[in-house]
Amino acid sequence: MTDNADGKRALFSSAVRRRGTLVVECSRCHGRTRLSYAEFAQRHLPYWLWTPWRHYSRYVTCPACGQRAWLAARWFE
Numbered sequence: 001m002t003d004n005a006d007g008k009r010a011l012f013s014s015a016v017r018r019r020g021t022l023v024v025e026c027s028r029c030h031g032r033t034r035l036s037y038a039e040f041a042q043r044h045l046p047y048w049l050w051t052p053w054r055h056y057s058r059y060v061t062c063p064a065c066g067q068r069a070w071l072a073a074r075w076f077e
């Protein structure tokens with residue numbers, strides 16, 4: 001699970017913050033992925049769970065590992 005963690009971290013840190021995007025962090029693979037709002041919304045389909053009292057609050061398909069997992073979302077203004 002940690003084979004390409006460094007690569008993902010480098011990708012994340014080199015990314016430029018842009019309006020209309022967010023970063024999701026996966027509780028399963030610990031990958032961080034930047035998504036647009038539209039992409040993020042699509043990943044909730046066909047159903048979604050949201051538990052706002054938890055750090056990993058959204059049960060969606062992880063873009064990094066492709067599995068349904070609990071993800072934390074950070075929003076950029």
Ligand SMILES: [Zn+2]
Nearest residue numbers: 026029062065
């Ligand atoms: Zn993942």
